[in-house]
Amino acid sequence: MKDEQYKSPVFPKWVNTLHGFVLLGVTLVFLSVTFVFWYWLGPKHLEVGYIPKQPIAYSHKLHAGDLGIDCRYCHFTVETSAHAAIPTTETCMNCHSVIQSGSKTGEAEIAKIYASFNEKKPIEWVKVHQLPDYAYFNHSRHVNSGVSCVSCHGRVDQMEVVQQVEPLSMGWCLDCHRAPEAHLRPKELLTKMDWKADDPIATGRIIREAYQIRPGEDCSTCHR
């Protein structure tokens, strides 16, 4: 065979260069689509601001904010276990067996509590925050070290409907584990959502010393 350039019987020569441009174009489109999916649909952007539809229009702003009911009245296991309990219908009934709503829409929502109670069917709340199974988290370890709900869940007492405000990514966990000072407070102020130290870092240093806080950074702290 001679060292001869291949000549297409169908396409003229300039098509070869065009082919190159098309290929480049396709590659660029492919890369940007991949990037957009990876960036916007990656965990961080998928979960922050996540607000599922709940079976009852329960308002944290009304109950925890305006009425000032402590978080631990309903999420009563938060200081003793890994998970914060979601209240049962009975907890709602402690008040709503007697408390009605002033409005028609409120009444219809409270009727759903009665239905759940009478039919002995638990209210099927939809989970908002969800770590993957391979990551281990423990509420009691955090709240007993003086890390308030507000550091990880935001101003829930101002939310009509709870939504996720932090990415819950590994980088987010580690940022605080490396330098927790700004998030530490006396345990007594755990659920005071509007509390802020005048000098958070200085206060945090004192508390870190007093509680002997050393958050783990080893993989086995959170992957076990």
Ligand code: HEC
């Ligand atoms: C009167 C009961 C009650 C009180 C008080 C209360 N909660 Fe809740 N909380 C609920 C119920 C019911 C749900 C499940 C429905 C929902 O997500 O809104 C819930 C859900 C949540 C969730 C989302 C859980 C998930 O699925 O990921 C967070 C976070 C939360 N509460 C934090 C707080 C904080 C912080 C406070 C105090 C400022 C508080 N709650 C006070 C009843 C309560």
Ligand code: HEC
């Ligand atoms: C250091 C961060 C952090 C703090 C502090 C914190 N939470 Fe959470 N919370 C989380 C994470 C992460 C999840 C998701 C846990 C999972 O999926 O295993 C969660 C989930 C929840 C849930 C859903 C049930 C569960 O345990 O999965 C409730 C309810 C809740 N938190 C309430 C609270 C309340 C009330 C406080 C304060 C008394 C609080 N949290 C403090 C990070 C935190």
Ligand code: HEC
């Ligand atoms: C400590 C007492 C208390 C507990 C516990 C409690 N509530 Fe309430 N709830 C109230 C009060 C007070 C009102 C306001 C009634 C009014 O409109 O005057 C209210 C109002 C409501 C309303 C009507 C809101 C509106 O638009 O009028 C709904 C729905 C509701 N609660 C759901 C729940 C659910 C679900 C639970 C359990 C997870 C619960 N509540 C637990 C005291 C409580």
Ligand code: HEC
């Ligand atoms: C706002 C600060 C903060 C954030 C955010 C945070 N942590 Fe922590 N974490 C702490 C502190 C403080 C401790 C307590 C360390 C101690 O007592 O020495 C702790 C302790 C722990 C422990 C117990 C450590 C042990 O040695 O047994 C685990 C597990 C843990 N964190 C996992 C997580 C995971 C997973 C996330 C993210 C989803 C997370 N943490 C986010 C501050 C934080």
Ligand code: HEC
């Ligand atoms: C303070 C807690 C914490 C520590 C320490 C930690 N991880 Fe993670 N890791 C997480 C959480 C939470 C996730 C889930 C993140 C998500 O869903 O976006 C995760 C996710 C991962 C993933 C899945 C891919 C990804 O990036 O989302 C890998 C792999 C991983 N971790 C490896 C490690 C290794 C290796 C170490 C030790 C060098 C380590 N982790 C230390 C909390 C931690």
